[in-house]
Amino acid sequence: MRFFSDNAARVHPQVMAAIAAADVLDTAYAGDAWSKQLDARLSALFETEVAVLWVPTGTAANCLALAALCPPHGGIVCHRDAHIQNDEGGAPEFYTHGAKLFLAEGNGAKMTPDTIRGVIDAIANDVHRVQPHAISITNATEYGRVYTVAEVAAIGALARTRGLGLHMDGARFANAVAHLGCSPADITWRAGVDALSFGFVKNGAMSAEALVFFKPELAAVTQYRRKRAGLLLSKGRYLAAQILAMLDDDLWIANGRAANAAAAKLAAAGGDRVIHAVEANEVFLRATPEEAATLRARGFDFYDWAEGEIRLVTAWDSPAEAVDALADAIAAL
Amino acid sequence: MRFFSDNAARVHPQVMAAIAAADVLDTAYAGDAWSKQLDARLSALFETEVAVLWVPTGTAANCLALAALCPPHGGIVCHRDAHIQNDEGGAPEFYTHGAKLFLAEGNGAKMTPDTIRGVIDAIANDVHRVQPHAISITNATEYGRVYTVAEVAAIGALARTRGLGLHMDGARFANAVAHLGCSPADITWRAGVDALSFGFVKNGAMSAEALVFFKPELAAVTQYRRKRAGLLLSKGRYLAAQILAMLDDDLWIANGRAANAAAAKLAAAGGDRVIHAVEANEVFLRATPEEAATLRARGFDFYDWAEGEIRLVTAWDSPAEAVDALADAIAAL
Amino acid sequence: MRFFSDNAARVHPQVMAAIAAADVLDTAYAGDAWSKQLDARLSALFETEVAVLWVPTGTAANCLALAALCPPHGGIVCHRDAHIQNDEGGAPEFYTHGAKLFLAEGNGAKMTPDTIRGVIDAIANDVHRVQPHAISITNATEYGRVYTVAEVAAIGALARTRGLGLHMDGARFANAVAHLGCSPADITWRAGVDALSFGFVKNGAMSAEALVFFKPELAAVTQYRRKRAGLLLSKGRYLAAQILAMLDDDLWIANGRAANAAAAKLAAAGGDRVIHAVEANEVFLRATPEEAATLRARGFDFYDWAEGEIRLVTAWDSPAEAVDALADAIAAL
Amino acid sequence: MRFFSDNAARVHPQVMAAIAAADVLDTAYAGDAWSKQLDARLSALFETEVAVLWVPTGTAANCLALAALCPPHGGIVCHRDAHIQNDEGGAPEFYTHGAKLFLAEGNGAKMTPDTIRGVIDAIANDVHRVQPHAISITNATEYGRVYTVAEVAAIGALARTRGLGLHMDGARFANAVAHLGCSPADITWRAGVDALSFGFVKNGAMSAEALVFFKPELAAVTQYRRKRAGLLLSKGRYLAAQILAMLDDDLWIANGRAANAAAAKLAAAGGDRVIHAVEANEVFLRATPEEAATLRARGFDFYDWAEGEIRLVTAWDSPAEAVDALADAIAAL
Incomplete structure (x- = not known):
């Protein structure tokens, strides 16, 4: 009886059925009928216009988001125990071309405006120090804790004040929203989140995550980066179909x-x-x-x-x- | 009636069945029972010990191979019409951290030892010029031509003489081997190929390609690079199962x-x-x-x-x- | 009697004297009295507000400029015989994090709007192809030819129309301007140039080139990149003094x-x-x-x-x- | 009266004289008579065969050394207060293509085998974690403390045991050796150091540091990286002459x-x-x-x-x- 991780769980039957149903000839890459629905479907869910890219892993979603928010010479504040710091084999550094992760503290892998401020205030504003450009939070966290709407909003306000982008690693976004009972909009863009890695693989999908940009212009450049990273599967419909199945009936x-x-x-x-x-x-x-x-x-x-x-x-x-x-x-x- | 590309074709029923059969709980990443069979199965097919990594796209396979064969400050000789030059959005440069592609000529997107020699002999051997470290050929080529065993062997001999690695982009390897009627071994390692992108997606798979290293030590470091590129899907069994199904009965x-x-x-x-x-x-x-x-x-x-x-x-x-x-x-x- | 290259020539006595005169204690990096004069002195020379960074080599100047004009996933059009393509050991790829150089033709290493258009029009506007983001011309060229004001302006107009940045490698800018007898402004920003590598080393300096940005906002981010590349010498006054000496009396x-x-x-x-x-x-x-x-x-x-x-x-x-x-x-x- | 830093000090008269004496026409880059003496002169000083590259900054020396010792997907253990972590604007990440710095503790910016072991033992040996490949120590440290020969040797022994490279940032190497009264060999290669950034700029030079490789094969590839980083000044004799002057009479x-x-x-x-x-x-x-x-x-x-x-x-x-x-x-x- 396996309680090792949720990352190897089975695929939900409705997802498997959706994959089978996508087994018709269609346009390659993201030009198919399934992929084209993603923006609208997730815009509806998030009650605002979003731009969405499917990717095969959460690491890819996270790191494309970070690359969109932080230049190679910049830095990203995250928790000391964040997945992007410890469990992605240096993918953030690869995708950002060498941006630096600044590590902040906080119980249960939850940072606070104070712990974030402690990190960035210690960085002199000159060319000798890597300057912070973004904050990345994980919700639910690596310790299964959940940032509340107010907590994210406080970090979002700090990010705005300091001119930093805000990314949410939502590998377990479903668990967080289920716990909070809030709308997906409240815990994301309304609280200042610019980009969300909306995880499905741990939650019943096979190989599809959604990278959701609340600033759609960030998606435009990320389309190129997704391709450049070898992540643009030619039969994208099988990924998009998984996401759509997960959204159907709020699965x-x-x-x-x-x-x-x-x-x-x-x-x-x-x-x-x-x-x-x-x-x-x-x-x-x-x-x-x-x-x-x-x-x-x-x-x-x-x-x-x-x-x-x-x-x-x-x-x-x-x-x-x-x-x-x-x-x-x-x-x- | 679609003759646009083979890259959006349907998934073969045996592959789809294998995916369904893999829908049981197993170890994550590449630790599952399916992934663990790949080395042995492909070693048998190639009649030598190989080390294999599944990846979700041919671009990923190609570029991980190139990164294994060429340092960031080096260069790779390929045909002017090669997929890696024209159709991968700069992925070779991303994965190699900026190696340069040197473009050679040849009818039907086939290079010859002479056209390759023409390129590399023009490069002065000093620090001011990017030095070639690898050759990449595509078989079958972007124009549907097939390198014969003798032709690959001649390029392989040149590569060995000049100390260059040799990569084969086999997005349509099956079509090449079917045309040649040769053994997979003859057209690859016996002819000097170090790494093969063994394509399945254009040939009936959904989302799995095999990166085959004929020098297994290259696979060891590439394991880290695959993870770092966000390509290590947590439910790897669904990819490995596709490859195994494609190998079964020589599908x-x-x-x-x-x-x-x-x-x-x-x-x-x-x-x-x-x-x-x-x-x-x-x-x-x-x-x-x-x-x-x-x-x-x-x-x-x-x-x-x-x-x-x-x-x-x-x-x-x-x-x-x-x-x-x-x-x-x-x-x- | 050496006619091998101008890159190993002696240092002009006035430059050597200026170096000696800078041998006093001052603020480190670019905070000294000499470095602080560069913007004003070169703004006067170019009859517009420019922002200037000294660097120790022309390769550094060129590649910082390219990195300011082209993202990692983009491309730069240059002549097939350009120094950035053939003689900088892959530095453009290093500084841009893997941008691709697109090679255009032209007599005497001079591109024309037509040869540039030929290159960029062949690039389909989709994510599979690296998209051009900048053009780089060398004046005087690698073959000692000089682009006229009208020729640069025609390329500048093309760059503007296509939304591309325009860089001029001026390793031999002095020779070009001396030949043309034009104002430095006419052959640069008035003709559409965004960034100039203003070469001094081949022309009497020891170790200082000026990277001149005609869009000063590009200099702001380049300050960080210069430091990150290990190019921010702590005793910058000795470099700035060289440039100032070269400007004095139009040396x-x-x-x-x-x-x-x-x-x-x-x-x-x-x-x-x-x-x-x-x-x-x-x-x-x-x-x-x-x-x-x-x-x-x-x-x-x-x-x-x-x-x-x-x-x-x-x-x-x-x-x-x-x-x-x-x-x-x-x-x- | 300035006690702000040693990095803006004047140039020693003997160094200035050596620069003036180098003002003759010679071969460009590192082919001149001065540059060619470096290997022999520093081999004599270090009592072993070394290979030496001049570079214009300590950051460049440090980061070329790190790139020689650590692949892009690897990591480097350094002190939390190390210059490479805090004061080089992300240059280590740039030069290594995104390697990660792991931060260890220690009084006075001195790590110990224990604090280093604490860091690396916490890193699981799998592809999800960036693996350490090198250790970098600073001698004298950022707090003016000096590692003794025994202390370096203990870290060197640890490095060897764990298969890690060992770099010494010697921006103030002269101060350390002056304090210790030991031979340069004892505190470097005999204690396990693979590469030394031998600093001269803070100690009387103008713009030249020596990157000393005790494993000469590392210098071969670094020659290419130095060029690729835009660090290969064409008039290299003016840098080499500074280093030679600093070595003369043990200046x-x-x-x-x-x-x-x-x-x-x-x-x-x-x-x-x-x-x-x-x-x-x-x-x-x-x-x-x-x-x-x-x-x-x-x-x-x-x-x-x-x-x-x-x-x-x-x-x-x-x-x-x-x-x-x-x-x-x-x-x-």
């Missing part, structure tokens, strides 16, 4: 809710062991190596996060019996 | 033969109109604008290549009736 | 005239041997290997350009006796 | 001693105010804003480092009277 939010609910069960069982408030689909628990071994012996697979800590991740398709069984096992520790 | 070669056969019909109908010997699945014909319009009026869709020239591309799934109808229409011009 | 133009006059003598002696009209300080002559050997036997040092061609370069300090002796020797061939 | 070490002695005087006057042990030519003192103002009122110019801290830097030419006066003023605070 994305339903899947996010399902994963969150499973995590909530585990959190409840975890009680005092819970390290970070469980607001999305990740559960970090204090557990001795022996306790971890006990859980594994019962057939549960998960990640040893740090000494004395384990990480459990639920997904849209976490089987109810497995979740219940794991909750029981945790409670029994 | 890849069967599909290549089918596309070639369709092109041969069109070529026969074209007669004297044929510009480049039709050896793969592309047919370039002389046709006046009026003649092109006549064909279009009959429902055929294709590319105007240059003034007075049209390009017809067949695919593994070109309907026999459509091919026959087009052949008749061409003959009737 | 730069006097030196250009001296070199041109020496070349004119050689050209007159060369008669029918002259390959490219001698308009600056370079003389290309037809000469058999035996004739070249004869000249060398008499103590003249020069470059074998191509089969049956030699290149003679004069400098501001070419000794009159050496020039006369060489002219005699050429006439005597 | 470099004499100058280092002079600067250190001046700093020692200030340190003695500072007493308990001294923050970092004064081992080179930098003095960090605790001083209230009022105290700083008092010193400034007496005509002393220096840098406010942090709240309640000032930085005083001496140079080879700090006038004895000025140093004594400042020492008195400090003592009188």
Whole structure:
């Protein structure tokens, strides 16, 4: 029973069906009937005009966004534990041609205006120092915490004041929105976000993420960069179809809710062991190596996060019996 | 009836079935059961030990290969009409961090040792000139011509003599091998090829190409580069499964033969109109604008290549009736 | 007697004196009293507000200019024989992060609006093709030819029409202006030039070139790029002082005239041997290997350009006796 | 009286004389008689075969060294306060094409094997994490501390064990060696250093630093990178001559001693105010804003480092009277 990560979960049947339905001849690249719907469909969802590019990975979405917001000689403020800093193999540096990541602090991988200000105020405004050009936040964060609308808006206000772009890594955007119960618009552009990596792969898609620009002019140049990065698949319809299927009937939010609910069960069982408030689909628990071994012996697979800590991740398709069984096992520790 | 390109063709049913069959939970990235088979399966096909990386596009395969063979300050000799020069939006320069493409001549987009030598001998061996480090050939070429085993071997010998790496862009490798009737080994590593972009997307796959390294040590560093380029899909099993399905029962070669056969019909109908010997699945014909319009009026869709020239591309799934109808229409011009 | 190149000529005594005079403690980098004068001094010379950065090499000036005018995913049209294409070791690709050079034709390394149009009109306007963003011309050219004011203006008009930036590599700008007898303004910004590499090193300076931006906002971002490239010398006053000395009493133009006059003598002696009209300080002559050997036997040092061609370069300090002796020797061939 | 930095100090008369003496016609770039002596002269100094490239700035030396030791997808461990991290405008990222700097701790900007190990042991060995490829230390450090031979050797041993390259930023190498009284060999290659940025500009030169490779094969590829970065000045003899003059009669070490002695005087006057042990030519003192103002009122110019801290830097030419006066003023605070 796998609680290792949501990134290897199965593909939702409706997504698989949409892929099969896209198996007709159409125009290559992003000229097909499916890809052409993305702007309108996501503009409707976000209640404003957006420009959207599909890409096959979240890393690609993140880094194309960063490249749109930060020149090669600039820098990007992100949390010390951000995925772009630790888990993308240097892709931000590759896509931006060497921009620097400035690392800020914050509980649960959440930065605050204060911790961001602490970083950028320490940077003298001269040519010897790399100057910050953008901020990147992850929602839900790498620790399963969720920035509220007010929290994002406060960072957005800071970004505007300092002339910085604002990117949101939404690899688990569905989980964040499901938790908040807000509109996607409120947590993004209305709060000052310029570009969103709208994640679907962890939430039921196979190989499609949406890079959403709330400043459509940023998408124009990014079209060239997507191609230049070898990311413009010739049969783009199979990617666009996945995204459209995830949007149909709000499947994305339903899947996010399902994963969150499973995590909530585990959190409840975890009680005092819970390290970070469980607001999305990740559960970090204090557990001795022996306790971890006990859980594994019962057939549960998960990640040893740090000494004395384990990480459990639920997904849209976490089987109810497995979740219940794991909750029981945790409670029994 | 679409003869515009093979890059938007449908997905072969066996590939689609393999994708569906991969829809089980497994390890992420390239750690799954499907991805782990690639090295062995392709080593068997190529009769030598190879190291293989799946990637979602041919551009990605080509450019990761070039980056493995050429440092940022070096250069790569390719044909003036090569896909890497004209159709990848600058991806070779992106992936290599600015290596220069040196353009050589040759009929039908085929370079020869002489045209390559002409380019590299003109480059003084000093720090002021970018020095060549690799050669890239396309087989079948952008004009549907096929390098023979002897022709590749001659270029391979030149590459070895000059200390250059040799890359083969095999976006239409299946069509080339189907035409040649040779073993995959003969036309690649035995002829001096270091890295092959083994194309499947134009030949029945959905979103998977295989980057095959005949020097496995090049794959080790490329693993990092693939990740850094945002190309390491988390659900890699769906890509690996496509490649495995294409290899099963030699589907890849069967599909290549089918596309070639369709092109041969069109070529026969074209007669004297044929510009480049039709050896793969592309047919370039002389046709006046009026003649092109006549064909279009009959429902055929294709590319105007240059003034007075049209390009017809067949695919593994070109309907026999459509091919026959087009052949008749061409003959009737 | 050396006619190999002007790039190793001596330093003019007034420049050397200026360097010695700058040997006082002052602010580092570009904050010193000398550096601060550059904008005003060159604005006066160019009769418009310019922003100027000193750099230690012409390659640095050229490539910072190109990076200011062209994004990483764009391209730059230049002559097939341009210094940026052939003699800068890939620096344009390094500084622009991989922009592509598109090569145009033209006699004497001079492009024309037609040859430029031929290149850019062949580039389809889609994401698969690298799009042109700038044009770079060299004046005087690599063959010692000079673009007239009207010729530059015609290219400038084309650049404006197509939305392209225009850079002038003026490694031998002094020779060009000396030949034309025009104002520096006429041959640059009034003709549509956005950025000029104003060369001094070949003309009597030791290690200082001026990168002149006619759109001062381009200088702002280039300040960061200059630092990032390791080009911001801490003792910048020694570079700025060189440029100021070259501007004093129009030393730069006097030196250009001296070199041109020496070349004119050689050209007159060369008669029918002259390959490219001698308009600056370079003389290309037809000469058999035996004739070249004869000249060398008499103590003249020069470059074998191509089969049956030699290149003679004069400098501001070419000794009159050496020039006369060489002219005699050429006439005597 | 300027104690702001050593980076704007005057040029030593012997260096200026050497520049004047180089004012003869010679071969361009690095082919002149002066440049050709560098390898031998520095091989003698370092008691082993080294390969040397002159460059105009310390940033260029550092970043060419890093690019030789670390691929674009790799990382470099340096101190959190290292010049390459904070004061080079992102040049390391530019030259390495986006390698990542990993920041380690340590008093006085000195890392230890433990603090380095802490950084690299936290990096999982997989493709998702940028892998460390090199270590860069600064000697003397940014706080005027000096790594001993044993300390460098311990880091060198760690580097070897982990397969990492080792670079030493020796912008103030002379001050370090003057302090240690060791041989240059002991503190560099014998202790495991692969590449040294041997600084002269802060120590009496005008515009020349030596990049010394103890693995000469690294110099071969760096020759190309130096050119590609626009750093290969055509009149290289004026740079090489500076370095040779600094080596003559051990001028470099004499100058280092002079600067250190001046700093020692200030340190003695500072007493308990001294923050970092004064081992080179930098003095960090605790001083209230009022105290700083008092010193400034007496005509002393220096840098406010942090709240309640000032930085005083001496140079080879700090006038004895000025140093004594400042020492008195400090003592009188």
